[in-house]
Amino acid sequence: MKVLVAEDAESVRELYRVVLESRGHQVVISGNGKECADAYRQELQKNPGQAPFDVVVLDYRMPQVDGLEAAKEVLKMRPGQRIIFASAFVKETLMDSVKDLGQVVELLQKPFDPKILVDLIEDTSTTRELKEINRLVAGLDSDRPSDLQIKELLDALKRMQKGGL
Numbered sequence: 001m002k003v004l005v006a007e008d009a010e011s012v013r014e015l016y017r018v019v020l021e022s023r024g025h026q027v028v029i030s031g032n033g034k035e036c037a038d039a040y041r042q043e044l045q046k047n048p049g050q051a052p053f054d055v056v057v058l059d060y061r062m063p064q065v066d067g068l069e070a071a072k073e074v075l076k077m078r079p080g081q082r083i084i085f086a087s088a089f090v091k092e093t094l095m096d097s098v099k100d101l102g103q104v105v106e107l108l109q110k111p112f113d114p115k116i117l118v119d120l121i122e123d124t125s126t127t128r129e130l131k132e133i134n135r136l137v138a139g140l141d142s143d144r145p146s147d148l149q150i151k152e153l154l155d156a157l158k159r160m161q162k163g164g165l
Contacts, residue, residue, distance in 0.1 A: 001121060003028070003057060006032060007086070008031055008059060023122070028043075032062045033070030040053065044078065052078075055083070056083045058070055067085055068101075085108070091150060098137055106130060
């Protein structure tokens, strides 16, 4: 699989690269959301109409352009792109995803074992399950989802991911 990673911590970027490449994945690394959106745009221009990456992994909090803003840019370019947020702030990340993206994307709670990231990336069944979760989101007031609604969405993501949250 082809994976785009945006992570501001150099040691974490390198860890992701090593772990993913050891499993045969092609990895493009960026240090912030701006670099990530630029890399995505460049790859998209090479092959218009095709998904440039199988998955985009975004650190939620980064300098310059954060993961949420990068996700917005990527989803403008290709609305169906699979995105995974890596965040220590999963509730906040989920709320912002619903509010600002109008959908739930996959989440991994930091810190996590890099094997969990690889397993999540390789488990393409999550895409179908995420579509079901996003049907629930369509019925929410996305500007102010309740704590109960966010808890239900987190629980659904936990069941889907089997250990990533």
